[in-house]
Amino acid sequence: MTEMSKIVRTITSITFPFAMIYGLYVIAHGHLTPGGGFQGGAVVASACAMILVAFGSKWTIDKIKEKKLSAFESLGAIGFIALALLGLVFGVAFFNNFLTGSNFLFGNIPPTGSVFADINTGGVLPLMNFAVGLKVIAGLFVIVLVMAYATTSFKGVKK
Amino acid sequence: MSTRNIAAVIVFSIVTVFFIFTALLMHSFGVPDESDMDDYIIENTQEETGANNGVTAVVFDYRGFDTLGEATVLFTAVAAVIMIFRRLKND
């Protein structure tokens, strides 16, 4: 995928931070509003794919190596499993929500019924949202990046 | 039109009729038969998990094992895509 014109690159540079911030907002408020790790991760990965389309795959793979993205994806998976195992250590079972009602991080319990948003609730759910968000961002972007870079140097059918 | 195409058309017609009849015989849209499990989750989401969003509570708390399997599938797909294109890049 080759580089596009200067107009496209400038508009991409302007709109990329807004898309990024929106995706991170969706991830961070996953336990309060519609959204979560998967959806916000897809939004951020779409913003990164916009960068890839505008600036070309060669430029992008010079800035971000796919090995580093793959390491980030493994980091998200390890964080997710580690949070589940902490439920086994501090609680009673695998995937136990041990932070709810503990007066620690994200420990509040909201009153039942229609309430206003309180970000300090949810137990391990926001942490799991961050882990899965990191995993989805890195995973989807490395798929798009590797496919785009591998098809750049295509010079006809190999016999 | 070969014999294979005729057989495919016949089988496809039978499947079409089956699908349309099944769609007409389903229960009415908006009136589900069973709702005990989902009512329990809707009522107890806030005090059991502390989250306001019921879907996130189901994804990460009540059915965490599904999400674990899904994360495994995503990891495997990424590994397979990188493995497929690793050979082509060095050509």
Added chain:
Amino acid sequence: MIYNIPYIAVAALVLIGLYALVFKRNLIKLVIGVVLIESGVNLFLIILGYREESIAPIYTSSPGGVMSFPVPQALTLTSIVIGVAVIALMLSLVIHIYRHYGTLDVRKVRRLKE
């Protein structure tokens, strides 16, 4: 009868996907058929969890009233991410096949050699 229109939409989506899978010979069209069947299944799960006059199962500033089922929505979310992974894998294999054979026609992809 009028309440069965969403189910008929599901049947139509799955049947269009099956048509593409059975009668088309282009690999990209086969991938599109798989994606259509997947969309039909996702729509089926979502409409099974809908109750009349219901709102989304989220309590933050909710107007109150009946809530739709959260479990089918959560499983659909899982299914969508798995679908993205499967599509990426299928398209990678299609790119690989095109590089080796120079065609996307499944009838011509039958040489048993490198």
